[in-house]
Amino acid sequence: MNPRRAAWAYLSQAALGPCAPLVELVAAVGPEDAARAVRQADLPEVLRSRTAARRDLDTAERDLAAVERLGGRLLTPDDDDWPAWKLLAFDAMDQRRDRECAPPLALWVLGSRSLTELTERAVAVVGTRAATGYGEHVTTQFVDDLAGEGWTVVSGAAYGVDGAAHRAALAAGAPTVAVLACGVDRAYPAGHARLLREIAREGAVLSEYPPGTAPARHRFLARNRLVAGLSDAVLVVEAGARSGARNTAVWAAGLGRPVLAVPGPVTSASSVGCHRMIRDGEAVLASRAADVSVAAGPIRAGESEGGPARPLDGLSHKAAVVYEAFPASGSVGVRQLSEDSGLPVEAVRGALPVLELEGLVGSDETGWFRRG
Amino acid sequence: MNPRRAAWAYLSQAALGPCAPLVELVAAVGPEDAARAVRQADLPEVLRSRTAARRDLDTAERDLAAVERLGGRLLTPDDDDWPAWKLLAFDAMDQRRDRECAPPLALWVLGSRSLTELTERAVAVVGTRAATGYGEHVTTQFVDDLAGEGWTVVSGAAYGVDGAAHRAALAAGAPTVAVLACGVDRAYPAGHARLLREIAREGAVLSEYPPGTAPARHRFLARNRLVAGLSDAVLVVEAGARSGARNTAVWAAGLGRPVLAVPGPVTSASSVGCHRMIRDGEAVLASRAADVSVAAGPIRAGESEGGPARPLDGLSHKAAVVYEAFPASGSVGVRQLSEDSGLPVEAVRGALPVLELEGLVGSDETGWFRRG
Incomplete structure (x- = not known):
């Protein structure tokens, strides 16, 4: 079992729902270090109490097997298909973190189509x-x-x-996408079991809750x-x-x-x-x-509201998210971009050369900056 | 036949519908002088052309007889029952006179109840x-x-x-009030002849068009x-x-x-x-x-929007209209109050002692002013 994948699955089960501070922690240190910190309760107080009840559960292997048995997958910010661009606007709600308006840590998905494209x-x-x-x-x-x-x-x-x-x-x-309030292995409501199978076949059935979670x-x-x-x-x-x-x-x-x-x-x-x-x-x-x-119509994926669409066309969604995180002027470091984009440091590091190649950003001794 | 009443009926037939400049003329000189001016085409150009086609019609006697035969009456700004207070807001549309947003010159009314109360x-x-x-x-x-x-x-x-x-x-x-686009002697639509009789009995059927006018x-x-x-x-x-x-x-x-x-x-x-x-x-x-x-609910008769209701309670509607026409400070003359209230000079002269008795206005050598 891929240990990074297992870490994501573990974290999804430990959080069991929206958890903005955990999303931030993972973005900062990556899933494996975050999982280790949760397991050892080596955490800021808010996260320690939030994960105390579930940190000893380790059902990652079982959960990953369950979703695979259904032909599904665990989708994470590591994946190109992660729909981070759509969740970008959650940044606007930073002040409301208490309402748990966070992007999901990861998504359990049935259906073979790209969620980003869907x-x-x-x-x-x-x-x-x-x-x-x-x-x-x-x-x-x-x-x-x-x-x-x-x-x-x-x-x-x-x-x-x-x-x-x-x-x-x-x-x-x-295509159509069903978002569930329980594990994707559960047909809820029961009378829609067949409908859910059809949705998974033609589109996607997804949940941020691991398999087995009850509504x-x-x-x-x-x-x-x-x-x-x-x-x-x-x-x-x-x-x-x-x-x-x-x-x-x-x-x-x-x-x-x-x-x-x-x-x-x-x-x-x-x-x-x-x-x-x-x-x-x-x-x-x-x-x-x-x-x-x-x-x-007017607000499209990857665009900030009212912003020009052109320069981002053809970019991967992750690269677009990183680009959007740049300030209008001045230089920033990778860590700052990671924080502002909500993407892991590694993902930011991977996107920067692409953006540089496109002529959208540049770098010098002060850090990275937006061009033009 | 009361010559003043006949003058109103003549003017209603000559205007045959909304005519802001004629309403202004009548407010300034009274209906009889206005009727004489229309008959002789002794008018500003805009009014001369507006009334040219109909100034030789004199059906006043016939029209008044027609409405009386139906148990109705001609209601004019001379009457206490004239609903000027409701039309006050038309003042707000002074700039749009070209759209003929004028108060009616007079109203032909079937039904014995007070239109103001209705x-x-x-x-x-x-x-x-x-x-x-x-x-x-x-x-x-x-x-x-x-x-x-x-x-x-x-x-x-x-x-x-x-x-x-x-x-x-x-x-x-x-009670219910029907406003027609034809003379009140016409049952329009024909299928509502009986309904219109019932409305007149319980409320009012009215029109600004004289009897005989077709829709x-x-x-x-x-x-x-x-x-x-x-x-x-x-x-x-x-x-x-x-x-x-x-x-x-x-x-x-x-x-x-x-x-x-x-x-x-x-x-x-x-x-x-x-x-x-x-x-x-x-x-x-x-x-x-x-x-x-x-x-x-909030906007009631006789009140200017947002204004306090109390001082006007118990006043006749005409007196309330005159009171509303006062500037917040400073003195005005009767002519100015007539222009600003849309009421004839005589009506203003009649209302001022009432307002003075109520302690709402006072007068000195500079003119009339609002108290308190």
Whole structure:
């Protein structure tokens, strides 16, 4: 077993969910040293207490075997396919670390397609489990149109709107991504076991929780941030007064992603949440798929908001992330770039020569700097 | 025949619709001198050409007889019941006189109740003639709740949403006001002849056009400004892509009245206009009657926006209008107050002693001034 891979798996199990300080530690010292520090409780107090309960679990081998048996893999920041570029915006939430708005440490993924490619143009379509016939109809209509425009549909595989969104994407022959609040070995909800297999075959089923993890309320909330973070916009089709879809919308807004909501009859309890979000300015009213793609369109992967897209075209996503981490002027060191990009020092070291070759950055005795 | 009354009727027929310069002329010189000037074409060019086609018509006697035969009356700024206070906000649109956003010269009214009292708390409920079952149901629901809170419902007596709004108000035993785009002697639409008789009995049917005037497209647009101007808020229940209800909403926005729209299924053509208004920020989403009354509530008759309500309580509306016309400091003359209030000099002269008695204004050798 690759010891670095095992370290990632160990850390995923020890953290069991979002853990910003651990992501930072790994970025600074790499997964193996981080795993060793966790095991030995050689950590700052906040991390020691956060990992105390699970640091003696070592299920890495079992977990890696479990995901491989399902034809899946553990995806980490080491991999070219790591969708760090989509999670970049999490940096904007540094001040809110207490809300655990961190990128995931790693992702357990079923499906052979590149997650980066799958989510290059992605829209989250979410909503209440108690979808009405109207809600299912509208979900199908929107997804069918979005699929036709080349958008991947990201959702949570729940009953109701989520399930209708995945099914409509599959029916349209478009890829779709399901983000789970439990291990990818668990079919949750049970009635969607077959749907989840189809999603894995055509797109991806993923989770930040290791195999065997049971769904729990706080995991749904943490999962919602990944649904938002992997998407260029979030569409809420139907939401009751207390729908979790609204939580996804809050993450999306925090990440600077457009949030849209579909109105419905004011007589329908399943539209109450959508109407409230529209009325309160938390969501833009969407009456057709074009409203969504127009909102989602301008901000593309690898771009900072409003920034020019051109120089980053053709770069690997990791290189683009490193480039984005450069200050507009002045020199920086590798360590600083690692911190600002959220990528391990090694990854930064690997990306710099590529950026230099492209003429995008240069170096001198003071460090690395952006060109032009 | 009272010559002053005959002059108003003559001017209403000569103008045949909104005519800001004529309203100004009448405010300055009174209706009889204004009528004489129109008859003799002794006018500024803009007014001469505007009245040239109709200045030789003298149907005043016939028109007054016609409205009296129907149990109605001609309501003018001479009357205590003239709803000038609601039209005050038209002053805000002075710059847009070219759009004919003027108060009406006079109103032809069927119904014995005081228009001022009827519209003291009034909400316009308007929408497409092509209302769906959903639209009629929602109209009835909103109006029933608004009627229960003591709101008068103002609308345009058209088929569809307008008719449902009037009917629901009548069914709830609440007053309702229909503003027509033709003479009040015309039942338009014909299928609403009986409904219009009921509205006149319980509330009011009114028009700025004299008896005999036929409906015409531009008159519907001019009528919509009165629907908005008589109301504290405008609710659009259903509107297609090109519904006239949106025109009413534009007037309302220009007059500083809140505009609300009810969402519906995105699959319904009759909600397209509402959704567009909400999406574009022209209307606030309303999902229940309380949304409307909350929006309409804060701005009350006789108050300037945000101004304190107390000192004006108990004043006649005309006195309140004159009081509002006072500058915050400094003295003014009667002529200036007439210009700023839009009321005839005589009306201002009548109101000043009342205001002085209430301790709200005082006078000295420099003119009249506001107290405290």
